[in-house]
Amino acid sequence: MTAAPDDEAALLTRARQGDREALDALLRRHLPDVYGLTRRLVRDPDLAADAAQEAMINAVRALASFRGDASFRSWLLRIAVNAARTVGRKRSRRREVDLELVRELPAGTKDPDGVTITRIEAERAVRMLERLPPKQRLAVTLRIQSGLSYAEVAEVMGGTEGAARVNYHLGIRKLRELLA
């Protein structure tokens, strides 16, 4: 969800001053993006929820240090990536397999672009996404699933826009090979 910049800046100022309503509004606005990202990175729903909580708590603690060099959304998603990494270590110990991530699609559903998507294909694509090198996977996830621009992907990943673009295209190429 993209917020009007002025509105967001005002909310941030008020939240920094301890205004709980403003903090609530920021939380409500960005939780879907934060949870969406942690869910895609961690997959286990409960651990993804824990990661989203962790990210929000860390963000609130660090709110005073947010200088606005990056957009608030990018800054928050970067914190979410770190939180997902932390809980992801727990997941690797639990070795859970979760197929709920794939949306329920009846076989043969046509999407608006006329591309036939079956549930099995979507499931396989999501599994293959996990096999990409970490930077490529993150770039593809942020670009396609979180809907970030290359500039925002760079802000979240901590590199240049060019590197974000290269990682995205390498990831797409690799994904195509894996699905072939």
Place this chain on the structure above:
Amino acid sequence: MSDRCEWVRDRLPELAAGRLEAAEEAALREHIETCEACAAELALVCLVRDEVAVPSDLEARVRAAVLRGKPDRLREWASPGRLAMAASVVLALVTASVVLQPGPETITTRDPGIAAGGSEVVDALEAPPWPGADEPLLGGGPALYQLSTEELVILLEELGS
């Protein structure tokens, strides 16, 4: 790959999400109709796109956790394995408190009522008959049997950290 293909592929996520201006979308579609490789990449982008629904209770949980400054780990704790472990530890703590309690009417694990089976143990926990059972534990806190399951889980988590 031509410059045109590169331009188009850079915008496929926005096309798939329906976030392009009408003129730009029309230009992309015009190219995709004649370029098999770009059409295949659009299909791939559509395949990878998914929608994740936020759990209905997550906003309230996060709000509470933010105010508390500490994550709510109850879900993670409430897995069947952990609950079984927690139940074992609670039982061990209660048994120990019974065994170590001084006084003539102290009930031990050799008591036939408890040794007979699980239901008696539950009854004993619900209505503690032993002397001193109403005494608070550890510096004025409530006795174990007065705690709810949730409070017991939190106590165990704190003991374990």
